[in-house]
Amino acid sequence: MQIIQSLHAAILVSNLERSEDFYGKILGLSKIERSLKFPGAWYEIGNFQIHLIVADRIIPDTVNSQKWGRNRHLAFSVSDLDAAKQQLNSHNCPFQVSASGRSALFTKDPDGNIIELSQL
Known part of the structure; x- marks a missing residue:
């Protein structure tokens, strides 16, 4: 395959x-x-x-509530991480900056699905 x-x-x-x-x-x-x-x-x-x-029911599967990036997530590349932060802030979306020190953050959708936004 x-x-x-x-x-x-x-x-x-x-x-x-x-x-x-x-x-x-x-x-x-x-x-x-x-x-x-x-x-x-x-x-x-x-x-x-x-x-x-x-879905009728969403089952939360966060295993590490302290570091969102250590959970199941999708990752997207963004052209400007600061603009992404401003956008999330303006909509009161929670986010965590990556603990690794790289240009990335993690946010959650309304159902708690984690999304990584990373500037390459």
Whole structure:
């Protein structure tokens, strides 16, 4: 087997409107059309997609509440980490600066899914 491309990641959410606000307005991801009948929303970053899927129940799986980066998370590259911090602050989104000292931070979506934003 030879895997040649990453296609998408599915994220379970409890409230689609609240999650669309976070991923679309706060993170600024581009929403794309989807033809599936179950509740959800798709977003695209380059050739990669984020699939928000509405679930009746979300089970928190944070194993390290002190250092968010040591939990399951998605990572995105940003062009300006300071601008990302300002955007998160302006929307009262919690975040932690990476403990490693690199140019990265970790935030949480409304359901507690952790997102890393890193300036390369």
